[in-house]
Amino acid sequence: MRTLIKGGTVITAADTFAADLLLEGGRIAQMGADLPAAGARVVDAGGMLLLPGGIDVHTHLELPFFGTVASDDFYTGQRAAVFGGTTSHIDFAIQHKGESLHQAVENWQHKAQDKAVIDYGLHVAITDLNDTVMAEIPSLVSAGVTTLKLFQAYKGVYQVDDATLFRAMLKAAEAGMLVMVHCENGDVIDFMIRDNVAHGRLATEYHARSHPAWAEAEASLRAIALAGIAGAPLYIVHMTCAESVDQLRYGRARGLPVMGETCPQYLFFTTDNLRQPDGAKYVCSPPVRTAADNDYLWQALSAGHLQVVATDHCPFLFDGTQAIKYEGENYQKPGKELGAGDFSKIPNGMHGIEDRLLLLCGPTA
Ligand SMILES: [Zn+2]
Numbered sequence: 001m002r003t004l005i006k007g008g009t010v011i012t013a014a015d016t017f018a019a020d021l022l023l024e025g026g027r028i029a030q031m032g033a034d035l036p037a038a039g040a041r042v043v044d045a046g047g048m049l050l051l052p053g054g055i056d057v058h059t060h061l062e063l064p065f066f067g068t069v070a071s072d073d074f075y076t077g078q079r080a081a082v083f084g085g086t087t088s089h090i091d092f093a094i095q096h097k098g099e100s101l102h103q104a105v106e107n108w109q110h111k112a113q114d115k116a117v118i119d120y121g122l123h124v125a126i127t128d129l130n131d132t133v134m135a136e137i138p139s140l141v142s143a144g145v146t147t148l149k150l151f152q153a154y155k156g157v158y159q160v161d162d163a164t165l166f167r168a169m170l171k172a173a174e175a176g177m178l179v180m181v182h183c184e185n186g187d188v189i190d191f192m193i194r195d196n197v198a199h200g201r202l203a204t205e206y207h208a209r210s211h212p213a214w215a216e217a218e219a220s221l222r223a224i225a226l227a228g229i230a231g232a233p234l235y236i237v238h239m240t241c242a243e244s245v246d247q248l249r250y251g252r253a254r255g256l257p258v259m260g261e262t263c264p265q266y267l268f269f270t271t272d273n274l275r276q277p278d279g280a281k282y283v284c285s286p287p288v289r290t291a292a293d294n295d296y297l298w299q300a301l302s303a304g305h306l307q308v309v310a311t312d313h314c315p316f317l318f319d320g321t322q323a324i325k326y327e328g329e330n331y332q333k334p335g336k337e338l339g340a341g342d343f344s345k346i347p348n349g350m351h352g353i354e355d356r357l358l359l360l361c362g363p364t365a
Pocket of ligand 1: 060
């Protein structure tokens with residue numbers, strides 16, 4: 001089967017130019033001007049961009065979280081990804097307390113089994129680092145996992161202390177692996193959430209008020225400094241604000257191999273969205289910030305101070321009490337309504353796997 005994609009604008013890593021693409025057997029056979037259409041199915045790509053499939057390096061399909069589970073599984077999430085031009089992604093296999101890291105990988109491979117329709121990889125998120133688990137880290141590389149994720153936030157759930165983070169960094173550096181960190185000060189955030197709840201400040205916007213920008217900045221610099229001491233490369237996930245990206249720039253200016261990621265929600269949304277009647281839709285951690293932060297992040301991306309845009313795709317239904325029809329079947333999962341009347345119970349997460357490339361390349365960008 002031959003397919004001719006006509007009249008599009010081809011984007012490669014180096015160039016942008018008008019060209020037709022001839023596909024044979026699922027591969028690009030020819031690229032050039034006015035290619036002959038004989039025997040081929042012709043697709044008109046006039047006015048469109050033709051670019052390699054995107055890779056979303058930060059997703060959570062079917063993640064158990066906040067007493068429910070993310071609403072996309074490996075089939076629905078990957079299907080959405082393809083519609084938006086993303087053809088590969090890296091999800092997080094999360095170690096449950098007491099589990100080995102290889103068990104976590106197997107658990108996530110099981111979720112993807114018979115459902116995956118595109119390529120995927122896995123990071124391993126460490127939540128319970130004892131000596132046995134520590135010894136296991138280097139062997140992940142032969143299982144295809146080269147990145148470890150640790151959390152400075154979600155106290156009592158995922159959070160690890162500095163010694164644990166530091167030991168993991170030393171081990172990762174030794175094994176040639178990359179450490180990714182969720183940088184927020186979980187102790188301060190936990191106190192602020194409890195304090196707001198105790199005083200009856202339960203509205204959705206208190207989610208953001210309980211996760212201040214300085215809590216992200218402090219944890220970012222702490223992770224950068226620990227990586228500097230350990231001699232380990234570091235990748236900070238979902239950076240949201242000027243305060244934290246400034247810490248990244250500080251580390252990079254001193255020659256540390258540290259990188260930062262942001263996500264579309266931090267480029268487009270603000271705390272104003274949390275005050276809308278459907279504000280729970282915009283609850284994620286770290287939270288959405290200010291319009292000034294949106295601008296700062298766009299500039300940081302153009303200037304190369306931030307290196308990656310991923311999505312942290314982790315969707316929850318807005319009203320999980322209502323069944324929706326999906327491919328002829330009723331589909332129902334508890335969602336954002338779990339936090340009706342109490343911001344601290346709203347499942348943290350937003351969708352984005354389908355929208356990332358369109359938002360970055362589209363006419364609004
Ligand atoms: Zn995430």
